Amino acid sequence: MNGLRLPWALAHLAQIGESVGERIPAFFLDFDGTLTQIVAHPDLTALPARTRDVLRLLARDHVVCLVSGRDLPDLRRKVGLAEVHYAGDHGHRIHGKAGSGLELEVGPGDRVELETASYELERRLHPIMGTVVETKGTSISVHYRQVASDKHDLVGQIVKEVADISPGLRLTGGKLVHELRPRLPWDKGRAMLWLLGQLRLRRDDVCPICLGDDLTDEDLFFAARDWGVNIVVGDADRDTRAEYRLANHEEAATLLEAFVVQDEAAQTP
Incomplete structure (x- = not known):
């Protein structure tokens, strides 16, 4: 479906919550254009402080993985959080959060x-x-x-x-x-499935919440089809496997913040 025809995710938080149900939400998030503003040169991209704080809070209770086309070391520098997992180079290189011991490199054949x-x-x-x-x-x-x-x-x-x-x-x-x-059978979606497998999170127990803005994020959406929640961010005037849309990276932060608020409310006596 064309992304412009999708419902606005922030107006459908209750429905998203129903899709998650009793399962544990796990967050797989693109970086450029999803959590950050698109800028003229990739070196100039900066993660807003608000978004970094939201990711840190979200990672207290959930799997949070940044899945980006950026080089892995560059992605880790830009985000600067030890509490989250990283999948750089479109998922070809994975570095787990501090203490997880998870590492993977699916390198080029030549x-x-x-x-x-x-x-x-x-x-x-x-x-x-x-x-x-x-x-x-x-x-x-x-x-x-x-x-x-x-x-x-x-x-x-x-x-x-x-x-x-x-x-x-x-x-x-x-x-x-x-x-x-x-030319390898590997992409962002396969990286997500590998990480969930390594964390021993079964399909019946976890609900991937996937946010992305670009064509390579469709691999992530494909892997989460029928059992996750896929949200396209930004210019969505194209066919997409997403079920919801958000206008920009600020709305993406607001959506993630809603999960943090929900977690805090659930823990309040």
């Missing part, structure tokens, strides 16, 4: 191919002002938010040409970003 593709992209895109090639542990992102609109097609053409000569990598897209990732 790191040389990844490095070669990164070099080719840097070389071919260098003349186009505003392009940012971000090479991560297991993937490459080409940001073109700052590129003149009449050059967008050229950026896409160059990225496709590099993808075509890199058979071990697959090309995916997002909001003003092209991404090259290993």
